[in-house]
Amino acid sequence: MRIDIITVLPGLLEGPLNLSILKRAQDKNLCSINIHDLKEYGIGKHRQVDDYQFGGGAGMVLMIEPFANLINSLKEKTDYDEIIYLTPDGSLLDQGTSNALSLKKNLILICGHYKGIDQRIRDLFVTKEISIGDYVLTGGELAAAVLCDSIVRLIPGVLGDEASALSDSFQDGLLAPPIYTRPADFHGNKVPEILLSGNFPKIEEWRTNKALEITSLKRPDLLK
Numbered sequence: 764m765r766i767d768i769i770t771v772l773p774g775l776l777e778g779p780l781n782l783s784i785l786k787r788a789q790d791k792n793l794c795s796i797n798i799h800d801l802k803e804y805g806i807g808k809h810r811q812v813d814d815y816q817f818g819g820g821a822g823m824v825l826m827i828e829p830f831a832n833l834i835n836s837l838k839e840k841t842d843y844d845e846i847i848y849l850t851p852d853g854s855l856l857d858q859g860t861s862n863a864l865s866l867k868k869n870l871i872l873i874c875g876h877y878k879g880i881d882q883r884i885r886d887l888f889v890t891k892e893i894s895i896g897d898y899v900l901t902g903g904e905l906a907a908a909v910l911c912d913s914i915v916r917l918i919p920g921v922l923g924d925e926a927s928a929l930s931d932s933f934q935d936g937l938l939a940p941p942i943y944t945r946p947a948d949f950h951g952n953k954v955p956e957i958l959l960s961g962n963f964p965k966i967e968e969w970r971t972n973k974a975l976e977i978t979s980l981k982r983p984d985l986l987k
């Protein structure tokens with residue numbers, strides 16, 4: 764998979780995307796994540812990327828030309844499955860969306876900043892709009908990092924233990940059951956006996972029941 768991210772603040776993405784599992788995925792050539800600084804496509808000698816809103820109003824708007832030049836140059840070399848704009852008015856990200864996107868080959872992610880991006884970028888280039896929650900961030904970068912993380916970890920071979928992504932919360936529509944590691948007894952706080960029994964069918968049954976119990980307690984809406 765190839766992911767190209769367009770931003771005016773590359774520094775906000777470089778840390779989260781180049782550590783841990785996302786770094787390993789790139790080192791193993793399972794995906795490449797390319798961060799593009801929109802300012803390199805800015806206009807004139809000041810590399811301008813934003814301007815005042817037509818009609819008045821607070822906040823600067825990212826201009827269409829730098830985006831158009833950068834996106835068109837990317838599209839000359841690669842066929843993209845989706846061009847995604849991270850925005851609080853997009854459709855809410857969920858596990859199903861991440862699963863579907865993890866099967867794609869090439870994605871562009873667009874991060875807005877300041878007041879947002881010129882509507883014509885959305886009209887002409889964007890194929891999907893995603894929000895990571897009903898709150899407003901300063902820009903789309905942290906949302907893009909969240910989206911990348913949730914997609915890349917699902918690419919086969921990225922997680923060491925293949926089964927591990929499948930047992931995540933939401934993957935089967937339920938929250939995950941509790942997990943424990945050593946010691947089996949911490950000052951009298953014991954790990955549930957069943958997990959030490961070696962009886963794997965019974966352990967699976969216990970985990971499913973716990974997942975159902977926790978989901979009905981914390982997120983009953985998921986059971987509907």
Ligand code: ADE
Nearest residue numbers: 849850851894895900906
């Ligand atoms: N940009 C600003 N807020 C956002 C959000 N909640 N989701 C995605 N992109 C955003």
